[in-house]
Amino acid sequence: xxxxxxxxxxxTDGKARTGxxxxxxxxxxxxxxxxxxxxxxxxxxMPESVRATGAxxxxxxxxxxxxxxxxxxxxxLGGLHKFMNWDRPILTDSGGFQVMxxxxxxxxxxxxxxxxxHIDGSKHELTPERSMEIQRLLGxxxxxxxxxxxxxxxxxxxxxxxxRLSMRWAERSRDAFGDRPGHALFGIMQGGLEQDLRExxxxxxxxxxxxxxxxxxxAVGEGQAAMFDCLDYAPGFLPEDKPRYLMGVGKPxxxxxAVKRGIDMMDCVLPSRSGRTGQVFTRHxxxxxxxxxxxxxxxxxxxxxxCPACRGYSRxxxxxxxxxxxxxxxxxxxxxxxxxxxxxxxxxxxxxxxxRFVEWEADFHARRAVGDIEPL
Ligand SMILES: [Zn+2]
Numbered sequence: 170x171x172x173x174x175x176x177x178x179x180x181t182d183g184k185a186r187t188g189x190x191x192x193x194x195x196x197x198x199x200x201x202x203x204x205x206x207x208x209x210x211x212x213x214x215m216p217e218s219v220r221a222t223g224a225x226x227x228x229x230x231x232x233x234x235x236x237x238x239x240x241x242x243x244x245x246l247g248g249l250h251k252f253m254n255w256d257r258p259i260l261t262d263s264g265g266f267q268v269m270x271x272x273x274x275x276x277x278x279x280x281x282x283x284x285x286x287h288i289d290g291s292k293h294e295l296t297p298e299r300s301m302e303i304q305r306l307l308g309x310x311x312x313x314x315x316x317x318x319x320x321x322x323x324x325x326x327x328x329x330x331x332x333r334l335s336m337r338w339a340e341r342s343r344d345a346f347g348d349r350p351g352h353a354l355f356g357i358m359q360g361g362l363e364q365d366l367r368e369x370x371x372x373x374x375x376x377x378x379x380x381x382x383x384x385x386x387x388a389v390g391e392g393q394a395a396m397f398d399c400l401d402y403a404p405g406f407l408p409e410d411k412p413r414y415l416m417g418v419g420k421p422x423x424x425x426x427a428v429k430r431g432i433d434m435m436d437c438v439l440p441s442r443s444g445r446t447g448q449v450f451t452r453h454x455x456x457x458x459x460x461x462x463x464x465x466x467x468x469x470x471x472x473x474x475x476c477p478a479c480r481g482y483s484r485x486x487x488x489x490x491x492x493x494x495x496x497x498x499x500x501x502x503x504x505x506x507x508x509x510x511x512x513x514x515x516x517x518x519x520x521x522x523x524x525r526f527v528e529w530e531a532d533f534h535a536r537r538a539v540g541d542i543e544p545l
Pocket of ligand 1: 479
């Protein structure tokens with residue numbers, strides 16, 4: 170067991186990279202997809218089931234956990250890993266993004282953000298220093314800098330002003346994080362869709378120095394084409410020997426396109442949230458289990474999938490339990506979706522290591538283009 174945080178870049182194929190992040194709580198194979206455990210649980214999944222899908226690391230949400238059950242309570246109970254029974258690495262976000270998207274009545278100053286809880290209206294403050302303290306109390310292995318992320322589209326002045334504030338907050342985050350061997354602090358690049366602002370942001374972060382770097386401020390409504398345009402240059406501004414994390418992405422084709430452009434880590438609620446709404450991702454694209462076409466269909470979601478939902482249950486059964494609002498519906502569909510997302514990551518890791526990423530990507534798109542199997 171290594172006692173420090175490190176990243177081994179093992180192979181590249183074009184801009185795509187594969188490697189290993191070492192932490193005292195275990196290794197993370199990259200490219201990595203991190204399931205989201207918002208409130209100290211990946212909804213509808215036991216931690217051992219999440220691990221069985223192939224996940225090496227989970228994401229926890231500072232905003233949600235600070236409000237309920239509070240970071241101080243989780244600390245008293247032995248930290249987030251023990252609290253939620255997940256002993257492998259955890260990355261926590263800084264709370265900044267969700268303050269913007271969920272909280273009511275915000276006030277943004279140089280110092281930080283004050284806001285009202287979406288749960289009970291109580292007043293809270295998040296600053297770079299408080300975010301570092303909360304993430305330390307949670308026991309997070311990878312801590313994210315506190316930043317501000319403006320929604321797109323926004324005008325260039327607003328993006329520049331916000332990015333520069335985030336860079337000042339990044340420096341305060343670095344100072345407040347202190348010396349914590351075995352734990353990592355990641356800086357977050359901002360700058361919207363403006364190439365020169367992205368470059369300025371990356372330079373500011375590199376001057377401070379972080380164990381990893383995130384590309385923030387994407388997947389906020391700009392669309393895939395604009396996101397890929399930005400990813401064509403943004404990862405190249407970041408150090409090659411440190412992990413690069415694209416926050417909040419995405420759909421399977423977003424993930425593949427991001428890895429192709431040099432991203433190592435991603436997270437998204439999509440596979441778990443979709444599992445609860447009946448949306449299923451397979452190698453043949455997306456299907457909706459609530460559609461009547463599945464009512465008499467004895468076939469699995471995906472003949473080739475080895476997840477419990479596909480090995481043990483028919484589309485007809487999954488349709489029935491979804492329509493009946495049975496809890497097992499969320500459990501099985503979430504498991505399948507997470508399994509499929511991890512299978513994409515494993516496929517890309519193997520392909521990059523073998524120098525076959527282009528072929529793998531062509532096959533990925535060709536299968537999706539075929540679409541779901543014909544109804545019976
Ligand atoms: Zn499956």
